[in-house]
Amino acid sequence: MGIEGVGARVARKEDKRFITGAGRYVDDMVVPGMKHAAFVRSPHAHAQIKKIDVKQAQGMPGVIGVLTGKELKADGIGNLICGWMIHSKDGSPMKMGAWSPLAFDKVRYVGDAVVVVVAETKSQARDAAEAVDITYKELKAVVDAPRALEKGAPQIHPEADNNLIFDWELGDGKATDAAIKAAAHVTRMKIVNNRLVPNAMEPRAALGHYDKAEDHYTCWTTSQNPHLARLVMSAFYNVAPENKLRVIAPDVGGGFGSKIYIYPEEIVCLWASKKTGVPVKWVADRTESFLTDAHGRDHVSTVEMGFDKNNVITGLKVDTIANLGAYMSLFSSCVPTYLYATLLSGQYNIPAIHANVRAVYTNTAPVDAYRGAGRPEATYLLERTMETAARELGVSPAELRRKNFITSFPHQTPVIMNYDAGDYAASLDAAMKASDYAGFAGRKAAAAKRGRLRGIGMSNYIEACGLAPSAAVGSLGAGVGLWESAEVRVNAVGTIEVLTGSHSHGQGHETTFAQLVNQRFGVPIDSVSIVHGDTDKVQMGMGTYGSRSGAVGMSAVAKALDKVEAKAKKIAAHLLEADEGDIVIDNGTLKVAGTDKSVPWFQMALAAYTAHNLPGGMEPGLKETAFYDPSNFTFPAGCYVCEVEIDPETGTTEIIQFVAADDFGNIINPMIVEGQVHGGIAQGIGQALLEGAFYDASGQLLTASYMDYTMPRASDLPSFKVSTSNTPCPGNPLGIKGCGEAGAIGSPPAVINAITDAIGITDIAMPASPSTVWAAIRATKR
Amino acid sequence: MSEVSLTVNGKRVSGVAEDRTLLVHFLRENLGLTGTHVGCDTSQCGACVVHVDGKAVKSCTMLAVQASGSTVLTIEGLANGADLHPVQAAFKEHHGLQCGFCTPGMIMAATDMINRHPEGLDEATVRVELEGNICRCTGYHNIVKAILAASVTMSKGAKGKAKQAA
Numbered sequence: 001m002g003i004e005g006v007g008a009r010v011a012r013k014e015d016k017r018f019i020t021g022a023g024r025y026v027d028d029m030v031v032p033g034m035k036h037a038a039f040v041r042s043p044h045a046h047a048q049i050k051k052i053d054v055k056q057a058q059g060m061p062g063v064i065g066v067l068t069g070k071e072l073k074a075d076g077i078g079n080l081i082c083g084w085m086i087h088s089k090d091g092s093p094m095k096m097g098a099w100s101p102l103a104f105d106k107v108r109y110v111g112d113a114v115v116v117v118v119a120e121t122k123s124q125a126r127d128a129a130e131a132v133d134i135t136y137k138e139l140k141a142v143v144d145a146p147r148a149l150e151k152g153a154p155q156i157h158p159e160a161d162n163n164l165i166f167d168w169e170l171g172d173g174k175a176t177d178a179a180i181k182a183a184a185h186v187t188r189m190k191i192v193n194n195r196l197v198p199n200a201m202e203p204r205a206a207l208g209h210y211d212k213a214e215d216h217y218t219c220w221t222t223s224q225n226p227h228l229a230r231l232v233m234s235a236f237y238n239v240a241p242e243n244k245l246r247v248i249a250p251d252v253g254g255g256f257g258s259k260i261y262i263y264p265e266e267i268v269c270l271w272a273s274k275k276t277g278v279p280v281k282w283v284a285d286r287t288e289s290f291l292t293d294a295h296g297r298d299h300v301s302t303v304e305m306g307f308d309k310n311n312v313i314t315g316l317k318v319d320t321i322a323n324l325g326a327y328m329s330l331f332s333s334c335v336p337t338y339l340y341a342t343l344l345s346g347q348y349n350i351p352a353i354h355a356n357v358r359a360v361y362t363n364t365a366p367v368d369a370y371r372g373a374g375r376p377e378a379t380y381l382l383e384r385t386m387e388t389a390a391r392e393l394g395v396s397p398a399e400l401r402r403k404n405f406i407t408s409f410p411h412q413t414p415v416i417m418n419y420d421a422g423d424y425a426a427s428l429d430a431a432m433k434a435s436d437y438a439g440f441a442g443r444k445a446a447a448a449k450r451g452r453l454r455g456i457g458m459s460n461y462i463e464a465c466g467l468a469p470s471a472a473v474g475s476l477g478a479g480v481g482l483w484e485s486a487e488v489r490v491n492a493v494g495t496i497e498v499l500t501g502s503h504s505h506g507q508g509h510e511t512t513f514a515q516l517v518n519q520r521f522g523v524p525i526d527s528v529s530i531v532h533g534d535t536d537k538v539q540m541g542m543g544t545y546g547s548r549s550g551a552v553g554m555s556a557v558a559k560a561l562d563k564v565e566a567k568a569k570k571i572a573a574h575l576l577e578a579d580e581g582d583i584v585i586d587n588g589t590l591k592v593a594g595t596d597k598s599v600p601w602f603q604m605a606l607a608a609y610t611a612h613n614l615p616g617g618m619e620p621g622l623k624e625t626a627f628y629d630p631s632n633f634t635f636p637a638g639c640y641v642c643e644v645e646i647d648p649e650t651g652t653t654e655i656i657q658f659v660a661a662d663d664f665g666n667i668i669n670p671m672i673v674e675g676q677v678h679g680g681i682a683q684g685i686g687q688a689l690l691e692g693a694f695y696d697a698s699g700q701l702l703t704a705s706y707m708d709y710t711m712p713r714a715s716d717l718p719s720f721k722v723s724t725s726n727t728p729c730p731g732n733p734l735g736i737k738g739c740g741e742a743g744a745i746g747s748p749p750a751v752i753n754a755i756t757d758a759i760g761i762t763d764i765a766m767p768a769s770p771s772t773v774w775a776a777i778r779a780t781k782r
Numbered sequence: 783m784s785e786v787s788l789t790v791n792g793k794r795v796s797g798v799a800e801d802r803t804l805l806v807h808f809l810r811e812n813l814g815l816t817g818t819h820v821g822c823d824t825s826q827c828g829a830c831v832v833h834v835d836g837k838a839v840k841s842c843t844m845l846a847v848q849a850s851g852s853t854v855l856t857i858e859g860l861a862n863g864a865d866l867h868p869v870q871a872a873f874k875e876h877h878g879l880q881c882g883f884c885t886p887g888m889i890m891a892a893t894d895m896i897n898r899h900p901e902g903l904d905e906a907t908v909r910v911e912l913e914g915n916i917c918r919c920t921g922y923h924n925i926v927k928a929i930l931a932a933s934v935t936m937s938k939g940a941k942g943k944a945k946q947a948a
Contacts, residue, residue: 011874011875011877012877014882015873015879016874018882018885019866019870019874019882019886020857020866021815021816021817021818021856021857021858021860021886022817022858023882024816025816027816027819030814123800200883200918201829201883201917201919202821202881203821251881251882253821253881253882254881256918283820285823286821286824286827506881506882506919671877672877675877675920675923675924678920678922678923678924679918679919679921680921681921683921706824706916711916712921713916714910714912714925714926715913717921717922719926
């Protein structure tokens with residue numbers, strides 16, 4: 001490892017622009033002639049649109065255009081789609097209801113876009129939006145998923161009877177039922193995974209620019225995957241053919257999944273730009289973000305876990321109702337199915353598993369992948385159940401887990417996944433040591449003397465990331481492949497550009513991808529530029545989500561580097577009159593092994609471009625492309641331990657310590673990996689203690705601002721104790737598993753296990769706010 | 783419409799703005815200083831923190847006309863030419879940022895916090911004082927570390943200067 005190579009704690013190259021205020025986000029973009037859009041949104045959760053009167057708005061100062069869904073439809077703009085086909089167990093395809101970018105006949109959730117106003121200034125657009133007069137006929141709304149399935153519930157889409165999108169299963173139902181029936185002990189729980197709002201700090205934004213002379217569109221957008229946005233907008237929404245549509249995702253202020261999807265607003269801005277003849281920019285305010293960004297989680301499940309008389313797990317049966325909101329967002333269907341039920345084996349050897357999942361429409365914001373996506377729900381269900389089982393069986397939670405760990409690899413679970421490598425006991429041991437698990441009883445007693453309730457909780461998560469082998473996901477219903485591309489351009493002076501289909505919105509790719517190049521060629525990272533986020537610059541790529549940039553994106557870079565290295569060695573061998581097999585690259589120099597003959601990297605690069613003296617038949621230049629399609633998912637895993645103290649008078653929970661011991665495979669930059677874990681844990685603690693998206697019965701979002709939705713603040717959190725004990729991933733050339741989501745996946749059950757331990761109860765609802773905790777403590781005293 | 787005159791990052795500037803224009807929008811749209819960000823509508827997130835007459839202010843809570851006549855420092859004016867301010871340097875060294883969106887507000891709030899605590903800071907104080915700034919990426923762990931480190935650097939710098947003066 002050099003000072004800038006793989007494994008080094010290199011400070012980030014991209015930081016300079018962010019710490020000096022020179023970052024360039026979509027809202028910072030200015031295009032000559034640019035005007036501003038404001039959306040008129042439904043104030044009702046469920047209503048028919050009777051009449052839209054735009055006359056008064058059209059006459060307001062500065063107004064350039066007031067456009068409706070009927071005009072959009074007349075221009076042939078398509079409906080939004082969900083790109084992952086799920087079939088119900090009866091073989092029928094999922095029931096996808098129509099989602100027009102601008103509603104024209106019916107609205108289905110508060111925030112549904114109906115009209116767009118384009119005006120000279122943002123304020124004028126907003127003023128005019130308020131003057132649009134829409135007559136609605138209100139309909140009964142339903143926000144709760146189990147209720148939406150009841151007979152007589154309001155019917156949201158004509159395509160989906162009783163609001164059921166699909167009724168899907170995975171695993172062997174008969175074998176599982178038999179295992180549960182024969183079990184010596186069965187732990188049964190109802191598990192609710194609360195609805196969350198991702199809340200990237202940068203609100204979503206889009207700037208659409210139609211160039212009439214060129215008949216060409218450009219869209220600047222807050223996207224985690226600009227190429228996918230271009231593909232979908234072209235192939236499905238009929239905005240423009242791909243070659244006439246450029247999508248740019250510049251600096252993006254966090255995503256956490258919510259910026260994967262293609263939303264109505266970017267489609268409408270592009271269309272409105274052509275319609276009005278001016279570039280159109282829209283920036284969400286925070287309440288718009290709360291109302292319309294895809295939400296996360298929202299599962300209601302029952303679980304039965306069977307054990308034999310030796311406390312060995314014999315079977316797991318799960319029934320889940322997943323709330324997908326008012327419309328099926330782009331990847332919504334795969335989250336509660338193939339990203340959820342496939343992880344229900346956890347770190348454990350479970351011979352029989354069956355999961356049944358019903359996905360349901362409600363009059364709420366669409367729900368899709370949010371950091372972890374399905375895996376946090378699986379982990380929460382499993383780790384809450386394990387903890388409860390240990391308490392019921394009267395054994396140590398740690399030892400019950402250890403007894404049931406999978407210990408040999410590869411391991412085929414009963415729910416599709418084939419785990420390739422791991423050492424779950426190593427993470428458990430590391431976390432127990434770091435948390436002084438053994439000394440907890442003493443600390444609990446000391447806390448009791450101070451009148452405080454102390455609890456400890458553990459969570460052993462596994463997740464599947466490095467999304468994903470294209471043929472495998474295709475066979476499961478994905479509409480796209482999940483490979484990644486890379487291009488490595490060595491310039492004539494030896495500096496290097498890496499063009500990647502991955503997208504960085506906080507992950508630090510400009511540094512870590514450069515470290516990979518430094519490791520290979522010894523070129524300083526300052527001489528390596530990472531280019532991403534622009535469909536005109538970078539060939540087709542699939543973007544960043546599912547902790548895939550390292551395992552998949554960097555593997556593509558590694559493949560391209562292989563090709564560059566091979567050609568560079570050929571050129572060097574020719575220049576040095578040596579055999580190419582004898583050439584080694586050492587710290588920026590190509591050498592003939594065992595001799596003092598060498599050629600500097602830049603001189604070899606120059607030779608490639610002067611082409612005066614290349615091996616016979618070799619093409620000039622030094623630029624290579626690679627596409628990498630992974631052979632398997634990757635399986636990061638780890639153990640988290642949370643210790644809390646509760647003030648019984650106020651119900652306030654203080655996190656005394658939080659320990660994470662992760663296995664991420666090989667690590668490029670430990671500083672950046674730790675940062676990912678810190679952020680993930682904060683979001684997980686947020687889910688457990690603070691955050692919840694709440695709708696009232698009429699479908700109004702009660703938590704639509706930072707005054708009402710409790711974001712984790714610095715004073716809510718401790719400093720975290722994080723460590724890794726890594727087993728390299730055998731499935732990709734770099735041995736990387738991925739680290740982006742682990743923190744959010746592993747932490748909520750650790751926190752809730754600690755709180756229930758402290759109070760001495762079986763379950764408590766998330767978020768375990770002070771009032772909820774206080775009420776739970778009171779209930780134990782009745 | 784009103785005339786707004788300010789000293790921003792050491793330069794006298796003026797412009798005409800609607801009475802309802804917030805300081806943050808005046809900075810971003812009239813002056814092109816886009817380093818100051820808007821992350822919410824309720825003065826909670828702190829992405830818009832700047833210094834007005836030496837004090838940290840959420841520039842979304844102040845009208846541009848209210849600020850007229852004031853001296854404003856934004857993230858763009860914090861470094862001394864090519865030399866980063868110690869808080870900027872500490873955020874980089876300690877990985878106190880990821881997506882960078884909350885960072886300008888965090889750095890401006892942190893600078894003010896350190897200035898208000900010449901006696902030095904501890905972790906608990908930093909966490910409480912960050913109440914008005916939300917970050918979704920870092921879990922605050924490295925932000926707290928960076929602020930504590932910058933506080934030490936700045937107090938050494940202040941002592942150095944005091945020594946020189948004596």
